[in-house]
Amino acid sequence: MAHATATADVTALDPQSKRTSSIPEVKAKLLEGKRGLVVGIANESSIAWGCARAFRAFGAEVAVTYLNEKARKYVEPLAQELEAPIIMPLDTRIPGQMEAVFEEISKKWGNLDFLVHSIAFSPKEALHGRVVDVPQDGFAATMDVSCWTFIRMAHLAEPLMPKGGTIFTMTYYGSQMVVKNYNIMGVAKAALECAVRYIAAELGPKGIRVHAISPGPLATRAASGIPEFDALLDKARLQAPTRSLVSIDDVGAATAFLAHDAARLITGETLYVDGGYHIID
Ligand SMILES: NC(=O)c1ccc[n+]([C@@H]2O[C@H](COP(=O)([O-])OP(=O)(O)OC[C@H]3O[C@@H](n4cnc5c(N)ncnc54)[C@H](O)[C@@H]3O)[C@@H](O)[C@H]2O)c1
Secondary structure: OOOOOOOOOHHHHOOOOOHHHOHHHOOOOOOOOOEEEEEOOOOOOOHHHHHHHHHHHOOOEEEEEEOOHHHHHHHHHHHHHOOOOOEEEOOOOOOOHHHHHHHHHHHHOOOOOEEEEOOOOOOHHHHOOOHHHOOHHHHHHHHHHHHHHHHHHHHHHHHHOOOOEEEEEEOOHHHOOOOOOOHHHHHHHHHHHHHHHHHHHHHHHHOEEEEEEEEOOOOOOOHHHOOOHHHHHHHHHHHOOOOOOOOHHHHHHHHHHHHOHHHOOOOOOEEEEOOOHHHOO
């Protein structure tokens, strides 16, 4: 449990400042001794990178994956920065790769304290059309990568969390409200949030907590696949109660907080890290 106080640099509270400097300033190693897997780092804009960096800054050890050889050169230097003892390829559409990652963790660490699932995908033909027109294969691919992989990763993490743990996934407000251009991904995120609640209920008796984190819009590679994404950013900036956009560090710090033992009775949540945007009409 915590005994020290996190000394996050106060510049973190100033939206005008260079916010990325805040997390490395954290002095209290509130997650020291914990070990976790972060899936979804593509580059230094990835939400998964914000999470991995926050967990590491709070003292946790972090294992990471990269999608394929093309992605490896971007992820490897970030893994080095994290001093990640495990870095492995993981394309969930390649049979066996997911199992191999969890087997390696089991061999090397024996157990796992947290898992961050931060991946989503929808083929262009599916994502860019109306929900009512979506073809079966586009729907299946969207649901497979964006929802089923979370369910499967939770399944593989469960035996590695005999003393409890925390499992996270990333969702978006387009699951709750019709957000222009979010389309079939909104349907997948609604299923994902529902899966979070069921799995939280199923694994809760074992001390395993499960959360969806719902960040406001962030300019990442995945986001670049959504038409008129800049309009979403502008709207968030103007309407969020905080009048600011979130950063990947904001998302990382909130996620890391929920992995702390102090949050042991919080589970099944969808936590908005969006400057309060979701409460505004
Ligand atoms: N960017 C936003 O505005 C925003 C807002 C809310 C939620 N999210 C969610 O956050 C998560 C991370 O996205 P991001 O915005 O950081 O973008 P990103 O492009 O940095 O990350 C997406 C990741 O998904 C991975 N991925 C895609 N298909 C995969 C597969 N078959 N196997 C393994 N990995 C695969 C990519 O390699 C990449 O690392 C996604 O679930 C996204 O829907 C994003």
